[in-house]
Amino acid sequence: MLRSVLLYLSEQKGLQEFILRRRLARRVSRRFVAGETLDEAIQVTRDLNARGMDVTLDHLGESVEREDQAGKATDDYIAILERISRGKVRAGISIKLTQIGLAIDHDLCRRNLRRVAEAARDYGNFVRIDMEASQYVQPTLDLFYELNREFKNLGAVIQSYLRRSEGDIRELAARGASVRLCKGAYKEPPELAFQKKKEVDASYVQLLEILMESESPLAVATHDSRMIGAAKRLVRDHSNREAPVEFQMLYGVRRDLQARLVEEGYRVRVYVPYGTQWYPYFMRRMAERPANLLFVLRALKGK
Ligand SMILES: Cc1cc2nc3c(=O)[nH]c(=O)nc-3n(C[C@H](O)[C@H](O)[C@H](O)COP(=O)(O)OP(=O)(O)OC[C@H]3O[C@@H](n4cnc5c(N)ncnc54)[C@H](O)[C@@H]3O)c2cc1C
Numbered sequence: 001m002l003r004s005v006l007l008y009l010s011e012q013k014g015l016q017e018f019i020l021r022r023r024l025a026r027r028v029s030r031r032f033v034a035g036e037t038l039d040e041a042i043q044v045t046r047d048l049n050a051r052g053m054d055v056t057l058d059h060l061g062e063s064v065e066r067e068d069q070a071g072k073a074t075d076d077y078i079a080i081l082e083r084i085s086r087g088k089v090r091a092g093i094s095i096k097l098t099q100i101g102l103a104i105d106h107d108l109c110r111r112n113l114r115r116v117a118e119a120a121r122d123y124g125n126f127v128r129i130d131m132e133a134s135q136y137v138q139p140t141l142d143l144f145y146e147l148n149r150e151f152k153n154l155g156a157v158i159q160s161y162l163r164r165s166e167g168d169i170r171e172l173a174a175r176g177a178s179v180r181l182c183k184g185a186y187k188e189p190p191e192l193a194f195q196k197k198k199e200v201d202a203s204y205v206q207l208l209e210i211l212m213e214s215e216s217p218l219a220v221a222t223h224d225s226r227m228i229g230a231a232k233r234l235v236r237d238h239s240n241r242e243a244p245v246e247f248q249m250l251y252g253v254r255r256d257l258q259a260r261l262v263e264e265g266y267r268v269r270v271y272v273p274y275g276t277q278w279y280p281y282f283m284r285r286m287a288e289r290p291a292n293l294l295f296v297l298r299a300l301k302g303k
Pocket of ligand 1: 129130131132157159182183184185186197221222223224225248249250253254270271284285286288289292
């Protein structure tokens with residue numbers, strides 16, 4: 001119930017504008033968002049690198065409605081790739097296709113994604129295509145398959161809450177494509193998505209098993225100790241597997257677990273979001289764990 005309310009609020013543009021203007025809200029958001037500028041995000045990246053973790057940078061913003069905005073977001077991502085290279089930090093990028101025009105026009109989005117993929121290839125870097133709400137899943141995978149033929153430095157994301165995901169995972173695994181597996185962060189109807197945590201988790205483990213049988217580079221994106229335990233067991237059982245496996249977690253979430261995995265010798269990558277458009281991202285993090293609201297309320301009280 002609370003999750004649904006928070007996810008609903010995450011989509012309210014009026015509330016977003018109100019909250020983004022609040023300095024205190026900005027400060028509170030820093031728990032999960034690296035800052036509003038690329039400089040701040042690079043500094044956070046350096047700190048994480050120094051603690052043995054790689055990073056994927058997300059320039060926050062989604063669902064742009066105009067071609068010029070999509071072009072600007074594309075230019076911004078290319079500038080991030082240049083900055084990562086110049087700053088010699090260990091980071092790739094994560095990108096949402098609606099940010100570079102998917103909701104406007106498929107061809108526009110393809111052109112923009114190609115520009116980002118080319119720049120990343122020139123810098124020897126990698127682009128992870130985040131997965132968004134269900135209406136974008138097929139268009140996102142279509143573009144991924146099309147461009148992945150030419151650009152091996154692209155990776156996909158699959159959400160275990162979607163009923164269709166087993167088919168998608170088999171397709172990606174057959175192609176040896178790089179996959180990040182997550183549970184899924186959006187509100188989806190029962191026809192499309194498992195609603196119970198138990199079902200979403202069972203699907204996650206099943207998809208992990210399929211991926212581990214393949215030669216797809218795999219990113220296990222979760223903070224759930226049980227999913228992480230299952231992944232570690234599968235890594236042990238598939239010790240001959242050559243494709244890399246890494247754990248991925250969100251900036252500010254389960255920092256203890258992130259550090260422990262590094263100590264145990266696993267590769268860990270932290271998803272570091274930054275930018276002025278942090279509201280929907282921040283609200284999705286609240287929805288995932290309403291106990292985070294207590295953290296926000298405590299910060300507000302401390303003011
Ligand atoms: C690197 C990364 C990339 C992602 N990319 C995408 C994407 O492209 N598309 C998409 O739909 N979703 C994405 N997600 C979000 C994901 O789908 C889930 O919504 C989110 O990770 C919560 O699920 P969980 O696996 O951590 O398990 P859950 O069952 O939600 O949580 C398990 C435990 O993890 C801890 N935890 C989880 N979330 C939080 C939080 N916000 N704050 C504090 N503790 C928490 C709690 O201890 C909780 O009990 C991504 C997640 C990660 C880690």
